[in-house]
Amino acid sequence: MTPHMLTRSLDRGAAIFLAIVAACGILIPLSNLLLPAGSFLQVPTYLVALWGKYVCYAILALSIDLIWGYCGILSLGHGAFFALGGYAMGMYLMRQIGTRGVYGNPILPDFMVFLNWQKLPWYWHGFDMFWFAALMVLFVPGLLAFCFGWLAFRSRVTGVYLSIITQAMTYALLLAFFRNDFGFGGNNGLTDFKDILGFNVQAEGTRAALFALSCLALIFSFLICRSVVSSKLGKVLIAIRDAESRSRFLGYRVESYKLFVFTLSACMAGVAGALYVPQVGIINPSEFAPGNSIEAVIWVAVGGRGTLVGAALGAIVVNYAKTFFTSGVLAPYWLFMLGALFILVTLLLPKGIVGTFNAWREASRERRPAAASAAAEDGVTEPKMAE
Amino acid sequence: MNVMDTRVTSAMLYLDGVHVSFDGFHAINNLSLTLEPGEMRAIIGPNGAGKTTMMDIITGKTRPDEGTVLFDGVTDLTRLDETRIAELGIGRKFQKPTVFESQTVQDNLLLALNVDHSVRGTLFWRGSKAESERIDKVLETIRLTDARNRLAGSLSHGQKQWLEIGMLLAQDPKLLLVDEPVAGMTDVETHLTAELLKEINKTHTVMVVEHDMTFVRELGVKVTCLHEGAVLAEGTIDQVSSNERVIEVYLGR
Numbered sequence: 008m009t010p011h012m013l014t015r016s017l018d019r020g021a022a023i024f025l026a027i028v029a030a031c032g033i034l035i036p037l038s039n040l041l042l043p044a045g046s047f048l049q050v051p052t053y054l055v056a057l058w059g060k061y062v063c064y065a066i067l068a069l070s071i072d073l074i075w076g077y078c079g080i081l082s083l084g085h086g087a088f089f090a091l092g093g094y095a096m097g098m099y100l101m102r103q104i105g106t107r108g109v110y111g112n113p114i115l116p117d118f119m120v121f122l123n124w125q126k127l128p129w130y131w132h133g134f135d136m137f138w139f140a141a142l143m144v145l146f147v148p149g150l151l152a153f154c155f156g157w158l159a160f161r162s163r164v165t166g167v168y169l170s171i172i173t174q175a176m177t178y179a180l181l182l183a184f185f186r187n188d189f190g191f192g193g194n195n196g197l198t199d200f201k202d203i204l205g206f207n208v209q210a211e212g213t214r215a216a217l218f219a220l221s222c223l224a225l226i227f228s229f230l231i232c233r234s235v236v237s238s239k240l241g242k243v244l245i246a247i248r249d250a251e252s253r254s255r256f257l258g259y260r261v262e263s264y265k266l267f268v269f270t271l272s273a274c275m276a277g278v279a280g281a282l283y284v285p286q287v288g289i290i291n292p293s294e295f296a297p298g299n300s301i302e303a304v305i306w307v308a309v310g311g312r313g314t315l316v317g318a319a320l321g322a323i324v325v326n327y328a329k330t331f332f333t334s335g336v337l338a339p340y341w342l343f344m345l346g347a348l349f350i351l352v353t354l355l356l357p358k359g360i361v362g363t364f365n366a367w368r369e370a371s372r373e374r375r376p377a378a379a380s381a382a383a384e385d386g387v388t389e390p391k392m393a394e
Numbered sequence: 395m396n397v398m399d400t401r402v403t404s405a406m407l408y409l410d411g412v413h414v415s416f417d418g419f420h421a422i423n424n425l426s427l428t429l430e431p432g433e434m435r436a437i438i439g440p441n442g443a444g445k446t447t448m449m450d451i452i453t454g455k456t457r458p459d460e461g462t463v464l465f466d467g468v469t470d471l472t473r474l475d476e477t478r479i480a481e482l483g484i485g486r487k488f489q490k491p492t493v494f495e496s497q498t499v500q501d502n503l504l505l506a507l508n509v510d511h512s513v514r515g516t517l518f519w520r521g522s523k524a525e526s527e528r529i530d531k532v533l534e535t536i537r538l539t540d541a542r543n544r545l546a547g548s549l550s551h552g553q554k555q556w557l558e559i560g561m562l563l564a565q566d567p568k569l570l571l572v573d574e575p576v577a578g579m580t581d582v583e584t585h586l587t588a589e590l591l592k593e594i595n596k597t598h599t600v601m602v603v604e605h606d607m608t609f610v611r612e613l614g615v616k617v618t619c620l621h622e623g624a625v626l627a628e629g630t631i632d633q634v635s636s637n638e639r640v641i642e643v644y645l646g647r
Contacts, residue, residue: 011520239504239519246494246505253492256453257565258480258511267513 016233020365024316025226031058032222036215052211055218057330059286061323062221066228066279068306068322069315070272073232075304076313077241078268079248081166084173085276086300087180088148090290092277094184095147097197097290098131099140100208104201117199118192128190137204144281145274152273153266160262160269165251174297181295196291197284208285221282225319228275232315235268244268305349311359320361403467406431406569406599407452412461414447414623421447422458423623429569434595436610437603438634439620440644445603446489448620449571453486454479466568481511485567489574489603491554495547499538499557502546503529506561528564535590536560552583559590570594572602576609588612607635607645619644 017025035050035058042049067089074080101116110120114127133139155176159169187193206213235241246254247261255261284290293299303322310321325348333341356363402408407429414422422444429435437445450456451463454476463471471479480486494502507525510516533539536556541549546557555575562570572591576584588609594600595615604610610617610631617634619627621644627637634640 012518235517238517240513240516242497242501242505243516245497249494249496250492252455252476253488253494254505255476256480256486257506257561258477258508260477260511260513263513 012234012238013230016230016237020316021229021233024319025229028222028225028229032219032226036219039215040211052214055211055214056286059214059218059221060283061326062218062225063279063283063286064303064306064322064326065319066221066225066282067276067303068310068318069225069228069232070275070279071303072307072310072312072315072318073235073275074268074272075307076315076318077236077248078244078265079165079251080265080269081170081304082173082269082272082300083170083297083304084175084177084300085272085303086297087173087177087295088152088273088276089280089283089299089303090177090180090184090292090294091148091151092144092280093284093290093294094191094197094280095134095140095143095277096281096284097200098134098143098191099137100200100203100285101197102131102135103203104199107201108199116192116197118187118195119190122187130190141281144277148273148277148280149270152270156266156269160265163262174300177295177300178297181292181297184292184295192291194292196289196293198289198291200285200288203285208288214286217282217286221286224278224282228278229315229319231271231275235271236315240264240267302345305345307359308349309352309356309359311362311365314359314361314365317359317361321359324360402464403428404431405429405464406433406466407601408462408464408467409448409452410462412448412451412463413459414444414451414456415459421623422451425461425620425624427618427625429599429601431599432595434591434600434602434613434615436613436615436617436631437601437620438605438607438610438617438644439626442622443620444623445620446573447623449486449573449601449603452479452571453484480565480567483508483566483568484571485562485565485569486571487555487558487562487573487575489577491551491558493546493549493554493557493561495545497546498543499533499546499549500529500542502557503532503560503564506564508565508567532560532563535563535593537586552579555579555583555587556590559587559594563594566598568599570598570600572600574604575602576604576606584609585612607631 035055038048039050039052039055067085071082071085074082104116106113108117110117112120115124119127134143159172164172183189184191185194191197200208202208203213206216236244243254243259243264247259247264251261306321306325307318308321309325310319311317329341332338332344337344352359358366405428409425409427412422412425413420425444425448439445447456451458452471454471454474458472465471465482465484469482474482494505497505504525507528509525530539533542536559538553538557538560541553546554549557559572559575562572575591576587579587584606591600591602591613602613614631617629617631618625619634619637619640626643627634627640635645
């Protein structure tokens with residue numbers, strides 16, 4: 008990112024959004040740690056962890072909006088990249104347990120001892136080092152997205168066909184990770200984490216720090232997305248979204264653009280997953296469930312695709328609603344409500360919350376000068392065509 | 395002694411013995427056609443004569459079953475894809491105006507400029523004075539200077555057609571393929587479009603497909619009439635329009 012890209016990417020909406028995220032990232036951990044427990048303004052620890060989860064979802068939503076909202080690639084398997092990032096982090100956390108596990112094996116995680124494995128599989132090597140795990144958080148989802156995208160985009164698989172194969176991808180990973188001999192803890196996944204970089208994952212201070220880091224990651228992801236979409240590359244992405252073959256005839260290599268943005272998006276989803284795992288304390292194959300990926304697409308649709316801020320907002324609003332409804336008597340009906348929400352948003356707010364708000368503001372801004380000039384010209388204006 | 399280079403032909407565009415069939419239907423049937431550098435050619439012919447398919451072949455959208463398609467005397471277009479052909483300098487205007495509706499007129503032209511089209515180039519792009527001057531010039535040529543900040547989707551049909559021609563100008567290709575530029579235009583707009591194309595032809599080789607005979611007459615260039623995927627007649631508008639076969643299959647009596 009160069010300075011001119013950064014300044015170009017910051018409009019008023021973006022600045023307000025960043026200010027709010029930064030304020031939350033600073034004030035919530037501070038209030039949690041410094042104010043006495045039970046005080047009115049103190050944010051309890053369970054809420055810090057819950058909101059931290061929402062922030063990770065917001066990053067995932069941003070990554071989906073980048074490809075769907077701006078390039079028209081509807082991935083219904085983005086949860087896979089999120090989960091892979093989560094597993095990379097989970098592997099690091101597993102290796103940190105060391106002799107504190109149930110079986111006390113200094114090298115092998117508990118589930119491997121339980122399966123009578125004698126030595127660590129090759130792909131677990133290196134995960135005892137944080138820097139390596141952090142690299143893998145970006146690399147593994149990025150590599151999968153690159154290979155998948157290279158094949159799909161070169162073969163010009165688009166639209167609903169692409170969505171279906173992304174679903175198949177995440178479903179295949181779900182089945183693979185369920186297997187014990189795959190080496191990632193099978194059904195139970197990875198859990199019982201003890202510490203991260205030497206800090207106890209359960210401690211209040213660590214949770215507060217993880218929350219602050221998640222907010223920081225959200226800010227960074229947002230800035231990256233904004234600089235991409237406000238560059239000329241962003242215009243090309245929109246051109247591809249709206250008229251793919253026209254872009255080809257202008258000399259744009261459409262598959263390279265899609266591959267770039269798809270891989271970038273997968274890396275962001277991986278980071279979101281990596282921050283999610285230490286905060287929820289577990290990662291298991293259910294994170295690959297196709298339903299999760301579809302839910303993430305719904306967050307973006309509700310917030311407003313192609314707006315970035317809307318994607319993040321949608322993730323937080325829908326998940327807040329989910330927490331609220333699934334903890335009461337309405338719990339069994341949550342999936343119906345989610346479905347209804349999706350249908351209602353598609354019918355009534357096709358641009359989502361933020362998209363509708365932007366359109367309304369633009370319309371009122373246009374109406375004002377138009378009305379002023381109409382008055383000046385004594386009403387001699389062209390009749391405006393209804394759209 | 396041999397000629398200076400390995401050019402097979404001096405033509406800008408050279409089609410020889412081209413065949414294309416879709417599920418047994420011969421869309422293009424032994425089509426041969428040459429366009430000299432700097433020429434403007436009008437292509438006429440009834441529906442299904444293969445006019446658009448011919449453009450698809452030249453721009454890499456459709457691969458011919460057999461035949462030679464040479465650009466600029468040296469490049470075999472049948473082996474290349476759309477992007478590569480566009481990079482070589484062949485621009486195309488579609489039958490139905492295809493502009494990027496959700497972007498401004500100005501951005502549409504910016505996207506069309508023949509500058510670095512790589513991912514890296516566009517990601518780190520910063521506008522230059524030369525680029526904005528070129529855009530200004532094109533805007534003036536296509537009479538859309540006042541609409542530069544409007545969304546392309548809000549333009550009238552005729553304006554969209556012009557914007558698309560403007561995008562071709564910004565692309566500055568060696569060869570322009572223009573598919574039905576005046577469809578749906580008023581008489582005044584049609585006249586202005588003919589003027590515009592004549593202006594463009596001063597510096598570019600142009601191929602125009604059009605049904606509007608008044609418009610073709612106004613262009614005053616060599617005319618090729620296609621029928622069932624092959625050339626039926628070629629010559630001045632008067633020669634072609636007095637040809638018995640052309641009258642029979644296309645113009646009507």
